[in-house]
Amino acid sequence: MDSEMSDLDQGPGMENSSMEEENAPVYCICRKADINCFMIGCDNCNEWFHGHCINVTEKMAKGIREWYCMRCRDKNPSLEIKFRPKKSHEERVEQPRKEKQTSLPDFKLDKRRGSRVRDILVKRSARMCGECEPCKRTEDCAQCDFCKDMKKFGGPNKIRQKCRLRQCEVRARKMLRVKDEEFLRERRDNSMHSRYSDDFDDDEMELYHRYKASQKNQPWLSDDEDGPVYNQVMRKKAVKIKHIKRREKKFDKKQKESRRHKQKQKHKDKVRHSDRGDGRVGGEVQQCLGPNCVEPSRPGSKYCSEDCGMKLAANRIYEILPQRIQQWQQSPCIAEELGKKQLERIRREQQQARLRLTEMERRFHELEGIVVKAKQQTVQEDQEVNEGDSEDTDLQIFCVSCSHPVHPKVALRHMERCYAKYESQTSFGSIFPTRIEGATRLFCDVYNPQSKTYCKRLQVLCPEHSRDPKVAVDEVCGCPLVRNVFEPTGEYCRVSKRKCNKHYCWEKLRRAEVDLERVRVWYKLDELFEQERNVRMAMTNRAGLLALMLHQTIQHDPLTTDLRSNKDR
DNA sequence: CTTTACGAACTT
DNA sequence: AAGTTCGTAAAG
Numbered sequence: 001m002d003s004e005m006s007d008l009d010q011g012p013g014m015e016n017s018s019m020e021e022e023n024a025p026v027y028c029i030c031r032k033a034d035i036n037c038f039m040i041g042c043d044n045c046n047e048w049f050h051g052h053c054i055n056v057t058e059k060m061a062k063g064i065r066e067w068y069c070m071r072c073r074d075k076n077p078s079l080e081i082k083f084r085p086k087k088s089h090e091e092r093v094e095q096p097r098k099e100k101q102t103s104l105p106d107f108k109l110d111k112r113r114g115s116r117v118r119d120i121l122v123k124r125s126a127r128m129c130g131e132c133e134p135c136k137r138t139e140d141c142a143q144c145d146f147c148k149d150m151k152k153f154g155g156p157n158k159i160r161q162k163c164r165l166r167q168c169e170v171r172a173r174k175m176l177r178v179k180d181e182e183f184l185r186e187r188r189d190n191s192m193h194s195r196y197s198d199d200f201d202d203d204e205m206e207l208y209h210r211y212k213a214s215q216k217n218q219p220w221l222s223d224d225e226d227g228p229v230y231n232q233v234m235r236k237k238a239v240k241i242k243h244i245k246r247r248e249k250k251f252d253k254k255q256k257e258s259r260r261h262k263q264k265q266k267h268k269d270k271v272r273h274s275d276r277g278d279g280r281v282g283g284e285v286q287q288c289l290g291p292n293c294v295e296p297s298r299p300g301s302k303y304c305s306e307d308c309g310m311k312l313a314a315n316r317i318y319e320i321l322p323q324r325i326q327q328w329q330q331s332p333c334i335a336e337e338l339g340k341k342q343l344e345r346i347r348r349e350q351q352q353a354r355l356r357l358t359e360m361e362r363r364f365h366e367l368e369g370i371v372v373k374a375k376q377q378t379v380q381e382d383q384e385v386n387e388g389d390s391e392d393t394d395l396q397i398f399c400v401s402c403s404h405p406v407h408p409k410v411a412l413r414h415m416e417r418c419y420a421k422y423e424s425q426t427s428f429g430s431i432f433p434t435r436i437e438g439a440t441r442l443f444c445d446v447y448n449p450q451s452k453t454y455c456k457r458l459q460v461l462c463p464e465h466s467r468d469p470k471v472a473v474d475e476v477c478g479c480p481l482v483r484n485v486f487e488p489t490g491e492y493c494r495v496s497k498r499k500c501n502k503h504y505c506w507e508k509l510r511r512a513e514v515d516l517e518r519v520r521v522w523y524k525l526d527e528l529f530e531q532e533r534n535v536r537m538a539m540t541n542r543a544g545l546l547a548l549m550l551h552q553t554i555q556h557d558p559l560t561t562d563l564r565s566n567k568d569r
Numbered sequence: 570c571t572t573t574a575c576g577a578a579c580t581t
Numbered sequence: 582a583a584g585t586t587c588g589t590a591a592a593g
Contacts, residue, residue: 126587577587
């Protein structure tokens with residue numbers, strides 16, 4: 001078959017003006033690249049023929065089950081065209097006629113995308129030659145980026161391209177083909193775990209090896225998209241992958257470098273090192289690099305055992321570390337100085353924050369005291385009346401929550417309630433409970449099993465989880481009265497709590513004020529703690545073993561090489 | 570120039 | 582109707 005194919009392929013060729021790709025393969029007795037018409041394929045040699053060139057219509061072909069071209073039948077008379085059982089009449093009549101009219105035999109079918117062909121043959125289309133390995137593949141690899149994009153492999157279906165291993169070697173666009181050797185390697189590594197890979201691995205490795213071979217043997221083919229007319233074998237080999245090429249170039253470089261490097265080393269016997277860089281080539285055994293060890297190294301390692309590796313590492317540290325420590329101690333460390341200053345600052349701020357916290361705790365208790373005292377007051381009826389009369393009854397205020405106009409007298413009460421109504425319908429939480437030691441009544445912290453969060457409103461302000469207590473009829477407002485906004489007069493509002501619009505919910509607001517400040521201080525403390533930790537960590541690591549081994553401080557001569565001093569001064 | 574995204578033709 | 586995979590525009 002191959003020889004026959006090459007005969008055909010090496011024919012005149014190349015007059016394919018109508019083709020989109022100049023170098024597309026040619027077919028049929030006419031040796032043209034046109035594939036945009038009905039075609040039929042030989043079940044023996046796989047060559048394709050234009051229906052019109054050999055006088056076979058699509059309709060006729062539908063009745064044919066197996067078809068062989070003239071050349072194949074000449075060579076092997078046992079090959080017979082087989083028809084489908086039912087529609088036999090039509091074809092049987094027509095078939096002999098075809099043969100007489102054409103120099104090449106008859107056919108099967110195909111028409112660009114979507115033709116139906118016998119199992120062995122593969123459909124041919126603008127992007128499928130139908131002959132190459134990838135075209136013949138039926139399963140997706142489930143590993144490449146295109147497969148992973150597919151819905152059936154749980155992908156988002158954004159890329160919508162067929163499996164890389166199924167991209168035609170000849171006609172698929174270059175960038176859609178197998179991406180690089182990494183992929184194939186990976187596949188092989190995964191083969192133990194993947195349920196797909198068992199079936200395909202060998203194929204894929206073969207595919208890959210062929211790609212590689214094509215690069216080495218036919219470098220002229222590897223750089224242009226679709227080479228000129230070449231036979232099937234060449235066509236298969238012609239698949240080249242840029243990535244692989246680049247990688248190999250790199251690899252060569254590396255190899256050379258490592259050789260040069262190793263020659264420098266004390267290997268007197270001129271051992272040539274392999275590409276694998278594992279210290280062994282062609283079965284030659286290397287001596288373990290462990291101190292005083294004469295054992296051969298383990299495969300893939302420079303040492304005979306873990307122990308030897310560790311010993312060498314320890315020796316290295318003994319050798320290098322003292323010198324580094326000395327070096328480190330020679331010059332004062334600026335970063336260390338800065339760190340110390342920062343630590344001092346942090347400590348000062350921490351102290352201030354703690355003071356502020358105790359102050360706030362004091363105010364917390366003070367406020368509770370005031371509230372208790374306020375409750376002991378008695379209601380004085382007349383005060384409330386005076387207040388109400390003096391107001392202008394025509395004034396209106398719009399509620400900030402519901403935007404309804406309300407009378408100024410009841411505005412505070414209305415807005416407070418209105419706000420609570422809306423606020424209680426939403427949640428504001430985090431997945432962590434509050435863990436602040438020694439702080440009472442700060443966050444609401446009610447657990448919401450639905451969202452699995454803890455409420456992070458101030459407890460006194462959370463309308464979602466706490467309701468304002470019901471006010472008894474005889475309860476007094478009790479808000480401490482002030483002069484010039486801030487100066488307490490020592491007196492208390494003695495209006496009935498239910499009727500006092502001026503000081504509505506004053507306890508709640510005063511408590512919230514204190515609590516908010518407490519939260520701020522706690523945040524500040526937390527932030528300072530974090531800063532301290534970072535600075536300490538940096539200071540500890542600065543002269544740590546790893547840092548000393550990895551980094552080195554070079555003392556520049558301030559007069560000559562220190563650019564900064566030259567510029568600045 | 571390659572990669573990503575997507576409408577749409579085509580298949581199952 | 583759902584899945585495939587093409588051509589192509591936009592983005593990188």
